[in-house]
Amino acid sequence: xxxxxxxxxxxxxxxxxxxxxxxxxxxxxPTGDWRVFKPIINQDKCVRCYLxxxxxxxxxxxxxxxxxxxxxxxxxxxxxxxxxxxxxxxGICVEECPVKAIDFVEEVK
Amino acid sequence: xxxKRIEIRWHGRGGQGAVxxxxxxxxxxxxxxxxxxxxxxxxxxxxxxPVKAYTRISDxxxxxRAPIIEPNAVVxxxxxxxxxxxxxxxKKDGLLIINTKKSIAEIKKDVGRDDIKIARxxxxxxxxxILKAPFVNMAMLGAVAKVIPVIDVSYIExxxxxxxxxxIAEANIQAMRRAxxxxxxx
Amino acid sequence: MGEWVRIPLSSNYAAAYAAKDADVDVVAAYPIxxxxxxxxxxxxxxxxGELQAEMIHVESEHSALSACIGAASAGxxxxxxxxxxxxxxxxxxxxxxxxxxxxxxxxIASRALSAPISIWGDYSDVMxxxxxxxxxxxxxxxxxxxxxxxxxxxVAENPDVLLPVMVAYDGFLMSHTYEPVYVAKDRSTIxxxxxxxxxLWNILDPDKPITVGAVGNPDxxxxxxxxxxxxxxxxLNILKQVFEEFGKRFERNYSFIETYNMDGSDIAILTYGGLxxxxxxxxxxxxxxxxDVGAIKLRVFRPWPTEELIRILKxxxxxxxxxxxxxxxxxxxxxxxxxxxxxxxxKSLDTALHSYIxxxxxxxxxEEDVMAMVENSIDLLKKGVSLTEKSIxxxxxx
Numbered sequence: 001x002x003x004x005x006x007x008x009x010x011x012x013x014x015x016x017x018x019x020x021x022x023x024x025x026x027x028x029x030p031t032g033d034w035r036v037f038k039p040i041i042n043q044d045k046c047v048r049c050y051l052x053x054x055x056x057x058x059x060x061x062x063x064x065x066x067x068x069x070x071x072x073x074x075x076x077x078x079x080x081x082x083x084x085x086x087x088x089x090x091g092i093c094v095e096e097c098p099v100k101a102i103d104f105v106e107e108v109k
Numbered sequence: 110x111x112x113k114r115i116e117i118r119w120h121g122r123g124g125q126g127a128v129x130x131x132x133x134x135x136x137x138x139x140x141x142x143x144x145x146x147x148x149x150x151x152x153x154x155x156x157x158x159p160v161k162a163y164t165r166i167s168d169x170x171x172x173x174r175a176p177i178i179e180p181n182a183v184v185x186x187x188x189x190x191x192x193x194x195x196x197x198x199x200k201k202d203g204l205l206i207i208n209t210k211k212s213i214a215e216i217k218k219d220v221g222r223d224d225i226k227i228a229r230x231x232x233x234x235x236x237x238x239i240l241k242a243p244f245v246n247m248a249m250l251g252a253v254a255k256v257i258p259v260i261d262v263s264y265i266e267x268x269x270x271x272x273x274x275x276x277i278a279e280a281n282i283q284a285m286r287r288a289x290x291x292x293x294x295x
Numbered sequence: 296m297g298e299w300v301r302i303p304l305s306s307n308y309a310a311a312y313a314a315k316d317a318d319v320d321v322v323a324a325y326p327i328x329x330x331x332x333x334x335x336x337x338x339x340x341x342x343x344g345e346l347q348a349e350m351i352h353v354e355s356e357h358s359a360l361s362a363c364i365g366a367a368s369a370g371x372x373x374x375x376x377x378x379x380x381x382x383x384x385x386x387x388x389x390x391x392x393x394x395x396x397x398x399x400x401x402x403i404a405s406r407a408l409s410a411p412i413s414i415w416g417d418y419s420d421v422m423x424x425x426x427x428x429x430x431x432x433x434x435x436x437x438x439x440x441x442x443x444x445x446x447x448x449x450v451a452e453n454p455d456v457l458l459p460v461m462v463a464y465d466g467f468l469m470s471h472t473y474e475p476v477y478v479a480k481d482r483s484t485i486x487x488x489x490x491x492x493x494x495l496w497n498i499l500d501p502d503k504p505i506t507v508g509a510v511g512n513p514d515x516x517x518x519x520x521x522x523x524x525x526x527x528x529x530x531l532n533i534l535k536q537v538f539e540e541f542g543k544r545f546e547r548n549y550s551f552i553e554t555y556n557m558d559g560s561d562i563a564i565l566t567y568g569g570l571x572x573x574x575x576x577x578x579x580x581x582x583x584x585x586x587d588v589g590a591i592k593l594r595v596f597r598p599w600p601t602e603e604l605i606r607i608l609k610x611x612x613x614x615x616x617x618x619x620x621x622x623x624x625x626x627x628x629x630x631x632x633x634x635x636x637x638x639x640x641x642k643s644l645d646t647a648l649h650s651y652i653x654x655x656x657x658x659x660x661x662e663e664d665v666m667a668m669v670e671n672s673i674d675l676l677k678k679g680v681s682l683t684e685k686s687i688x689x690x691x692x693x
Contacts, residue, residue: 148473
């Protein structure tokens with residue numbers, strides 16, 4: 001048995017039946033350092049269709065209440081951003097984006 | 110017959126109600142405060158196939174779950190069944206209670222046993238006249254009530270009422286009572 | 296205490312009455328012979344308003360127990376029933392129900408397993424659930440089926456236990472046999488004994504959401520399994536308390552083990568389920584013929600009642616175990632015989648053990664058979680056989 005396992009809670013201390021009794025505790029576990037590739041949203045190309053937000057399994061696509069004006073003059077009331085604290089770099093958003101507005105670039109650590 | 114524990118085997122064909130009759134007799138016994146068991150012979154149930162059912166009635170609790178091999182009485186709902194089948198194991202001085210148009214002398218010849226008592230009733234005729242259908246089981250129950258006098262008829266009526274809708278129960282009680290009066294015993 | 300009515304019921308109906316009187320909230324089941332009439336009767340109770348419960352019609356036993364697991368997780372008092380292949384189809388869910396520590400109660404009209412197809416009674420199905428961490432009670436009368444299901448809820452829902460319970464009885468030989476049963480005239484009689492469950496938590500509580508059924512990595516899984524070891528060990532005490540309270544309150548006494556004619560007997564027959572009744576009548580016949588033989592009924596199979604059994608076995612020269620299922624290829628192929636052997640070894644008792652297999656696939660066992668087994672064992676003892684090398688397959692055509 002490793003020392004690390006010895007330090008964990010005993011059978012008396014863990015909740016009966018393996019229930020997880022603190023809801024939403026995944027925010028305490030950032031998974032951003034799992035990435036090899038990093039999605040970057042091209043705000044100029046993005047058509048605000050929400051598909052990346054729908055498909056992200058984490059979910060690590062944030063909806064930001066910030067207007068944006070594209071180079072061609074189109075005005076959006078909001079912006080999508082990747083939450084890099086939690087994005088695991090799975091690339092699903094890149095695959096699903098209908099206008100190819102998400103670039104997938106190698107993470108430089 | 111020793112009336113302390115009575116073991117009855119019922120013979121009929123699938124759909125004639127032998128299992129229901131065995132159960133209603135046990136229910137009546139239980140309502141009367143006796144101990145009783147009723148169980149079917151557990152085969153694959155098919156309409157028309159020969160079926161057996163059993164009733165045990167006792168003044169003492171019944172613990173055994175063994176099949177009844179040597180019954181005190183045999184009740185035959187369908188006269189077309191083979192005599193060798195239904196008298197098998199029937200105890201000496203045991204009772205054969207049969208639905209038939211035949212006379213007791215004829216039945217005696219059919220079964221070829223001198224050491225048993227025979228009771229006969231034309232339950233089919235009773236059923237056709239009262240129920241307008243050949244459901245003979247409650248009529249046979251009436252014959253049983255008469256020749257094995259351990260259960261008060263009022264409890265049999267109560268058990269019939271528990272198992273049928275009021276109108277059908279009424280007709281079946283009538284059939285049961287008529288068979289009780291018409292059964293002949295040698 | 297309370298008012299009782301004496302009515303004719305099959306063991307299946309007795310199970311349905313018990314579920315009704317325990318005021319279950321959810322029933323999910325799939326029909327299988329010989330269990331079907333349990334659920335039919337419950338459906339009737341719901342239809343005529345005698346029971347306010349949700350009946351979930353599912354497409355298989357796998358779904359039936361899944362639905363029960365969901366409902367029990369949400370805090371409901373849950374009931375289901377099955378037999379044979381149905382219990383096998385539930386198998387993986389059995390472990391989930393116990394692993395999630397859900398106090399589900401299930402009745403089993405015990406039946407042989409296919410192939411060949413057999414719809415008839417034996418205990419192959421129940422014995423196959425041995426290691427599933429379900430508390431297992433085997434009843435031998437319709438009255439005991441009713442009473443055991445009531446007791447089962449009280450044990451299952453105890454915070455020191457929180458394990459599912461199955462109450463088994465002979466398929467057909469009990470499931471379809473009508474006999475007198477005392478049932479509560481009013482449900483309150485039962486509910487005063489076993490008040491409705493207070494769940495530890497409720498997954499459908501939006502104010503206090505939790506996760507149920509999460510993964511247990513190698514560094515956590517073992518601790519949860521050990522919790523189950525402790526829980527089923529605790530259940531020995533809780534069962535005892537519940538039996539005592541039930542006896543005091545309702546004047547019907549139960550224990551882990553029942554015995555008959557043990558005074559002056561140095562040989563006893565141990566069996567389970569409805570066959571125990573036949574054995575006791577065989578004991579009566581033998582007594583009349585001048586031979587004193589005792590009868591032992593194993594009522595609680597899990598947790599195994601080691602202490603109670605040792606107390607009885609230590610006074611015996613020999614125990615004849617009649618098993619009603621086969622543990623193929625085992626050291627001793629009678630599943631209960633093997634546990635009895637382990638119990639004997641635990642205290643190094645010098646009680647002889649003769650293992651018999653009978654009533655497989657509902658092959659009839661009469662009082663004559665039981666008496667012949669005893670005669671056979673007396674012969675074996677004379678020859679100095681203290682342990683049957685293999686189980687004796689009683690009545691198989693050679």
